[in-house]
Amino acid sequence: MTATPATSSPADDVGMAHLGQIIAVASGKGGVGKSTVSTNLTLALAAQGAAVGLVDADLYGPSVPGMLGIVSGKAPTMSPAGKIIPAEAHGIKVMSMGMLTDDDKPAILRGPMVSKYLRMFILEVAWGKLDYLILDLPPGTGDTQLTLAQAFPLTGAIVVSTPQDVSLKIARRGIRMMEQVKVPILGIVENMSGFTCPSCNEVTHIFHQGGGAKIAASLGVPLLGAIPLDPAIVDCGDEGRPLVIAHPNAPASAVYRSIAAILSGRVQATVGVPTPFDWHWADDTSKPKPAAPTARAGSAADVPVTLDRRDGRTLVLRWQDGHDQQIDVRDLRLACRCAACVDEMSGRAVLDPATVPLNIEPTRIWSLGNYAIGVSFSDGHRSGIYTFGQLRGMVTVEVEDV
CATH class of the missing domain: 3.30.2020.30 (NE0471 N-terminal domain-like)
Structure with missing residues (x-):
């Protein structure tokens, strides 16, 4: 059967305590490895014993199913209560447009349909009781980001960047957007921060050095971690076994676990009037x-x-x-x-x-x-x-x- 987007109204947002802390992973531009960070971070949180769900909110370019070895285009089943049963991989629950369409079939959606699918992926899925729901956002500051910020009480956002100046400048815009809609910035993750030679262990900083720390300091937000380049990341993504699963002792895997530990101790519920209402x-x-x-x-x-x-x-x-x-x-x-x-x-x-x-x-x-x-x-x-x-x-x- 084919899932159709749920109709939306403000009342749809009521009753989301079972979703736990809702954390968005964002980036100002594409190509910074945001989906790789989202996937490995979700698995690192699960390895700490948390119940975690992952929403691939990039409706036009879903990549999470492939990274987790989930078959694309296989229509999800429905629960007796009429909820979509999410896919499960490596101990986490997943929802993605890539599960509803074939790899070569584009998602051609106007803005209102984007909003409806996002609401469906969060509200109409049988997640069960979660500690964290991670949202892997598309790059930029468009309809998806605004829809999620308006419709859901986000606990906070993690912004992913690479060390070069152009990426950092665009990441700054994404941070300012989140601040305007009162989404707390939990921190910055600097991805592809340096390459460690497997033969001599010498670190080469391909995209400059320390950019993430500088922008974090200038904006008054924490640097959660600097993830080094690892050639195995590419193979792991293609094989459907993310790095923290396939190579748990890799330096990058250690950074993911460190970021997960930091978030576990830092994430707090949003202050103010309890939402949604x-x-x-x-x-x-x-x-x-x-x-x-x-x-x-x-x-x-x-x-x-x-x-x-x-x-x-x-x-x-x-x-x-x-x-x-x-x-x-x-x-x-x-x-x-x-x-x-x-x-x-x-x-x-x-x-x-x-x-x-x-x-x-x-x-x-x-x-x-x-x-x-x-x-x-x-x-x-x-x-x-x-x-x-x-x-x-x-x-x-x-x-x-x-």
Whole structure:
């Protein structure tokens, strides 16, 4: 049978605790060995006793099945609950477009279909109880990255680069993109950092030296590890037996295990209001639970710890730094920055305030990753994205004494 992409709505994101920590492996450009890093890192985490799943999120160029020896084009089976049963290889569970299509059949997908397949690969798969779900992203900062950052509460991202300057400069852009959508950067992995001669053990730095450490220091993020070149990586990928399985004593395998150990001790759950949520305004169904109190000096000003409502007209927010805020919901509608309300080129408002009813109310409010909320209003408008920074900057309504 052929799996079809699931329909998407904010409610689809509810109930993902079984996925554990969701970690994205990203790169600014192709050819840096990101999928090799993703695959070997996933196996290194599994070797520590963790239950790990791997999503090959590069829908146009899936390579993970080949690296793991998974047969392409063999339609997956479905569980009695209607979930896709993932492939298993070397103790990890895997989902990839390469499992749905033959090697020579391209995936021709427009943006909305990309989003639907990504949601299906994460939400409609019988993963079981995981400690980590690793997402092997395509290179760049396009639809896939934005979809995942908006739809799922990513624990963090690992950025893979090679030591040469051009790769590092592009990696910097990828890091900045993740920062804008509030995805924590767990660290940088410098791949292909040097070649160790198997005869004399002399290290030759083919692509310069120390670039990963420099960019990590300049951005204030950790360097998780520098993985040396190893000719066996190519053969292992072609044979479907990744390096950490086929050559566990290789220097590169030791680095993968070190990175896995670092992540195991460093990864933390996202602070702030627990996500995902899909809050129905009228009856408070699925209203987000408040986060544990963390207000203290130096706490983040753009991390909400409580979303509530004072009445049908007022959205209430409490921020991690202890600031309380109340926003009139009509002001929230007027502040929408979507393309239907603001001209994308000039930034000029095109929404006529006179067309917004005075008694407008939200119907639903849902989380968008770790950085924003989406709001559906009683006038039918639902395309706005309100970042936490934008919400914090809105004017607080005066509360009348009663």
